[in-house]
Amino acid sequence: MRPKIYVFGDSITEGSFGDGGWGASLAHHFSRTVDVVLRGYSGYNTRWALKVLDKAFPAAGGGGDDAAPLAITVFFGANDACLPDRCSAFQHVPLHEYRHNLHSIISIFKKRWPKTQILLISPPPIDEDARLKYPYVENTMGMPERTNEAAGAYAKACVSVAAECGIPVIDLWTKMQQYAGWKKACLSDGLHLAQTGNKIVFEEVITKLRDVGLSLESLPIDLPLISDIDPSNPLKSFEN
């Protein structure tokens, strides 16, 4: 049975199988070794994620699959970081609760799947001008519902939770802002990922997985590759 990698998060995960998306790229990269399974929930914050964890990852008794995945990416914070006094306040989660919720999510996964590699991903930076230009809900205040400063605080919390739990993390907020012209190159609407943003997430995920021993070099291929099949006797490759 081919092992799994779950990608768990908000809309930046739910949309990750769109054109050039980082989730699809991951599935393509591991096309002969791992099933990349999408668990993305647009608009969700860590509070809601905790509420649905059992349904998103049902146990065998609930019709699910008890096989431990190789890895799971946990990519929340972009909605938690909505400002509490702006138009998307209903998605806001206070910073201390966000930290606590991330700890809880990690604990639940660690308890259920002790050998599974958990990889945290911080929220991306925010282009505030674009957030005003592409509102998700009615915004009569003339102020963006998310700011780059707030996203940065949540990213910093995410990085520190990873350190406390001893698990790897991608500090996307910092990483993306190192890219010249990140607002347009990495983001499509000031929050969601454009082509370069998707490429950065994909490359970072691949790198972090490789760091913990999960790579094309280390993972077994399921069935003979065409390059390993002897043209003079192809069926020999399929004998046990």
Next chain:
Amino acid sequence: MRPKIYVFGDSITEGSFGDGGWGASLAHHFSRTVDVVLRGYSGYNTRWALKVLDKAFPAAGGGGDDAAPLAITVFFGANDACLPDRCSAFQHVPLHEYRHNLHSIISIFKKRWPKTQILLISPPPIDEDARLKYPYVENTMGMPERTNEAAGAYAKACVSVAAECGIPVIDLWTKMQQYAGWKKACLSDGLHLAQTGNKIVFEEVITKLRDVGLSLESLPIDLPLISDIDPSNPLKSFEN
């Protein structure tokens, strides 16, 4: 537990999670309803596919998952149709055996998963000039290893097998050639899919699935959509 759709086939399936690929588009389309699971094996023909069926789809006893998928696409023939006297002859499967093998694959799936919708996809048309320009193996004969005429014969056989089995089929060979400029628009190297080719396969798969009752309108959403969550009381959506 979220239901599955398997995509099973050769390199045109294995590569379907690349940029703009039809498999990734399918996963994106069903991002909140179905897990689209990749079982693509580059270079494989129906003879080899039969040899690996048990390993590609292990039963629960073999570490697999016995839950019946909603649907499975079976997309072989492009390698079977390699000419027997050209440079890729080792992949060739005679037409009568191709027919027989497709029947066997369908029978095995029908026996194991009686309610699963099986969708056959015929091989695509071939741009012979491009096949000479982009060889996969050394080709000293100056003649393409695949011809459009041979691919057409295998496509016709695929369509008739579907009729004999009473299952839906996408006649990709015919469909694609209805598109003006198909050689460049639909194919990247005379065989594999370019952007328009991927779009055609995706649209056809979605249409055929809809015809048998599998669509976004009919499939249950796993968890509350952000558009259904009450901003004044979000947690209400997560009470059972």
